[in-house]
Amino acid sequence: xxxxxxxEYGAPDDVLELRDIDPPAPEDxxxxxxxxxxxxxxxxxxxxxxxxxxxxxxxGLRRPHHTVPGCDVAGQVEAxxxxxxxxxxxxxxxxxxxxRGFGTFAEYVCVPADLLTHKPENLSFxxxxxxxxxxxxxxxxxxxxxxxxxxxxxxxxxxxGGVGTFAVQLAEHWGAEVTGVCGxxxxxxxxxxxxxHVIDYTRVDFTRGARRYDVVFQLSGTRAPSDYLRVLTxxxxxxxxxxxxxxxxxxxxDRLLAARLLAPFVSQRLTSLTVAPSTADLALLRDVIEAxxxxxxxxxxxxxxxxxxxxxxLEQGHAxxxxxxxx
Ligand SMILES: NC(=O)c1ccc[n+]([C@@H]2O[C@H](COP(=O)([O-])OP(=O)(O)OC[C@H]3O[C@@H](n4cnc5c(N)ncnc54)[C@H](OP(=O)(O)O)[C@@H]3O)[C@@H](O)[C@H]2O)c1
Numbered sequence: 001x002x003x004x005x006x007x008e009y010g011a012p013d014d015v016l017e018l019r020d021i022d023p024p025a026p027e028d029x030x031x032x033x034x035x036x037x038x039x040x041x042x043x044x045x046x047x048x049x050x051x052x053x054x055x056x057x058x059x060g061l062r063r064p065h066h067t068v069p070g071c072d073v074a075g076q077v078e079a080x081x082x083x084x085x086x087x088x089x090x091x092x093x094x095x096x097x098x099x100r101g102f103g104t105f106a107e108y109v110c111v112p113a114d115l116l117t118h119k120p121e122n123l124s125f126x127x128x129x130x131x132x133x134x135x136x137x138x139x140x141x142x143x144x145x146x147x148x149x150x151x152x153x154x155x156x157x158x159x160x161g162g163v164g165t166f167a168v169q170l171a172e173h174w175g176a177e178v179t180g181v182c183g184x185x186x187x188x189x190x191x192x193x194x195x196x197h198v199i200d201y202t203r204v205d206f207t208r209g210a211r212r213y214d215v216v217f218q219l220s221g222t223r224a225p226s227d228y229l230r231v232l233t234x235x236x237x238x239x240x241x242x243x244x245x246x247x248x249x250x251x252x253x254d255r256l257l258a259a260r261l262l263a264p265f266v267s268q269r270l271t272s273l274t275v276a277p278s279t280a281d282l283a284l285l286r287d288v289i290e291a292x293x294x295x296x297x298x299x300x301x302x303x304x305x306x307x308x309x310x311x312x313x314l315e316q317g318h319a320x321x322x323x324x325x326x327x
Pocket of ligand 1: 041042043114133134138157158159160161162163164180181183184185186201219220221222240241242243273274275314317318319320
């Protein structure tokens, strides 16, 4: 099969190679999926470049443990392991083997069965591949960490990106009052997803505004946790999920450490998120997608052999929704 292989860490154009390799064979509890589409996530370029270096403790110190990267898949079941009961060859599925094998930048991938579920019927493979990691991050950030609900005021910083476009729709679906932070060119997009208010971060410093939020979901930008305290209600919650950082050693971990140090001295709850994909959450996402409450936003598509270009585009930090890869 064709796959994108990386033997070492480095720039996508230098280390990613399209090669012919043997397809994987499913283990007892996994499913072999024909990849009809996949998508790119910031996690991919962290894995490909091996930065921040602290991530190598998990990904492989000198070279990546997993030589085929890729976090999202939508496709058809080819074969199932001996212990798998929920899937049959021909089923249309989607899921994310993030941190549990990766490997979706290929024609076939083996995915643990507890990370897959049946694809939403109203989505193409291309649309479905945009969902797993990004939408699960949005769901777990808002529901589990933010504990949002009807009437809660939520600020989503990075509302136009892969995670943010799902977060805006999910928060609206759960009845929150949503304010999205994005650049000038994306205000209409974020409004069209249902945001009640939009703040253009290139013109307005939202940390200086009068409005207070019950939840701040931080996905993009370089703000320190202390900046967000100014706009949180006294009992509000800051959910740190990502954001930009030039630090090659610990990256955005400095923000998490700052939040840990601040937490005992403030009335607000400061939390951070590491997404953990699951079948249950994917099934919930499938339900809201099939109900028409959430629709993936696709910025653009690339072919598998164009993956370095797709990663280069993602690394610029201004994707509008998701970037999808088709074989
Ligand atoms: N913790 C976890 O488990 C987890 C899981 C998934 C993702 N993440 C992290 O979450 C973050 C978002 O992921 P993603 O997939 O959404 O990334 P993405 O698609 O690359 O995000 C791009 C978006 O960020 C926006 N943006 C850039 N600078 C901004 C700023 N200063 N203020 C507000 N928006 C800004 C851009 O909007 P404009 O073009 O309008 O500027 C663009 O729409 C990343 O840091 C990623 O690593 C964490």
